[in-house]
Amino acid sequence: MSEQAGTIRVPEPEALAEHVRPLIESVKKSRGMLGPHDVADHLEARVEALGLSDALAHFREHGYAVIEDVAPPEEMDELREAIHSLSTELPGTGFRSAAHLLGRHPAVDRIATNPKILTFAEVSVGNGFRASQFAGSVMVKSEIKTSVHADQNWIPAPFPEHNCVITFCTPCEGMTAEGGATRVVPDSHLLRRHPTVEESLSETIAIEVEKGGTAVWDGSAWHGGGRRTIDGTRTVLHATYQRLYTQPIDDFSYLLEDEEYMASAPEGMRGLLGEGLFFGTGSAEGGVDMKKFTEATVRSKL
Numbered sequence: 001m002s003e004q005a006g007t008i009r010v011p012e013p014e015a016l017a018e019h020v021r022p023l024i025e026s027v028k029k030s031r032g033m034l035g036p037h038d039v040a041d042h043l044e045a046r047v048e049a050l051g052l053s054d055a056l057a058h059f060r061e062h063g064y065a066v067i068e069d070v071a072p073p074e075e076m077d078e079l080r081e082a083i084h085s086l087s088t089e090l091p092g093t094g095f096r097s098a099a100h101l102l103g104r105h106p107a108v109d110r111i112a113t114n115p116k117i118l119t120f121a122e123v124s125v126g127n128g129f130r131a132s133q134f135a136g137s138v139m140v141k142s143e144i145k146t147s148v149h150a151d152q153n154w155i156p157a158p159f160p161e162h163n164c165v166i167t168f169c170t171p172c173e174g175m176t177a178e179g180g181a182t183r184v185v186p187d188s189h190l191l192r193r194h195p196t197v198e199e200s201l202s203e204t205i206a207i208e209v210e211k212g213g214t215a216v217w218d219g220s221a222w223h224g225g226g227r228r229t230i231d232g233t234r235t236v237l238h239a240t241y242q243r244l245y246t247q248p249i250d251d252f253s254y255l256l257e258d259e260e261y262m263a264s265a266p267e268g269m270r271g272l273l274g275e276g277l278f279f280g281t282g283s284a285e286g287g288v289d290m291k292k293f294t295e296a297t298v299r300s301k302l
Contacts, residue, residue: 001245002181008032008168009302012292017276020295023127032301036056036161040302041122043055047123050116051301055216056123063189063221068213070116078107080172080235083136096138101237101271102131103265111237113266117168120216121241123168128244128299131163131252139234145227147200147277148185150193151218154247157193165219172235174211178206180228181206182215183247195222244277244299 008031013021026042034040037060039047043116047053052067059065071079080106087098101108111117123127151164168204175181183204188195193203199222206226207215228234242248255261256273270276276299278292 002005010147015291015294017291017295020276020298021270023117023298030301033213034302036163037123037170040127041181042302043119043122044148045224046115050119052116052120052123056120059120059124059216062186064132064184064207064215064217064223066161066209066213066215067116067120068176068210069167069224070114070214071111071212073211075107075110075227076170076172079111079237082209083172083235083237084138087136087138088290091247092138093144093282094134094142098136100250100252101136102250102252102259103258107267108136108237110135111170111270112239115190117239118268121166121168122302124163124218125241125243126162126170126263127302128237128271128276128296129241129244130244130248130274130277131250132240132242132248133238133250134240134295135238137234137236139228139236141228141231143227144225148183148188148195148202148204148222148224149200150188150220150222153194155219159192159220161192161218162243163219164246164251166215166216166241167219168214168237168239169207169209170214170237170239171209171211172237174213175207175209175215175226175234177206177226178229179232180234181208182217183224183226184217185222189218189220192220201278241272244274248274264275 010024026040029041055065055067087096087097169182183206185202209215276295278288281289
């Protein structure tokens with residue numbers, strides 16, 4: 001934990017929504033100086049209960065990890081069916097893709113709000129993080145090769161010490177090197193910059209994942225798509241989350257206005273859609289929503 005003398009000023013509990021008040025003690029304990037890979041006090045028990053400690057340690061050291069047993073096989077089969085049904089073919093490639101998937105199928109929403117994924121994301125990109133992009137891809141056998149890149153492509157280098165973007169790649173069938181697994185340059189996240197043209201062809205290793213698990217990488221980690229050399233398909237949900245003060249890739253906030261959808265949406269969806277954030281709440285008649293502003297001042301420190 002980052003060291004800092006003295007105490008930090010925190011809002012009075014009555015200034016916050018009731019569900020935010022438990023976070024105050026967590027902010028006090030870190031003195032508002034939670035380190036880039038530190039686990040906030042309110043998350044420690046959850047991380048332990050979900051068995052995420054080893055994966056987080058690997059992620060911290062190497063910039064990527066595999067989270068096992070995220071969902072049972074039948075959920076992966078349903079997710080695969082959803083991606084195939086919602087995807088369209090990319091001309092001339094045999095590949096298929098599906099965009100803007102959040103809110104379009106229950107199987108996608110279940111993975112998006114999975115407790116292991118949400119807890120891991122919060123450790124990396126902070127409390128109050130946003131849903132950024134949810135896309136599906138179907139890979140087939142091909143000769144296509146890709147170079148590596150960092151996902152924080154719209155953030156100037158050097159990237160912030162506190163990660164702003166995290167991506168989870170959930171393969172419905174599992175993924176192996178020959179099956180086209182995502183490839184990564186281990187430890188590249190420590191450089192906190194984009195690869196050069198020459199470095200974009202760096203040596204990589206495959207992130208192999210068994211069915212039911214997910215691969216995850218830091219927004220600074222250099223990675224790229226693998227090449228499938230066997231028959232069949234690799235069907236993946238690419239789920240990206242961002243720190244609360246960064247602009248998400250896709251805007252899913254319209255779902256908050258769909259009362260029927262929100263009535264049955266999984267727990268955690270309202271937070272992913274930014275319901276509690278103050279951005280855009282100001283008007284000529286008055287300033288920003290101060291309760292939401294105060295909530296952001298707490299969440300941004302965790």
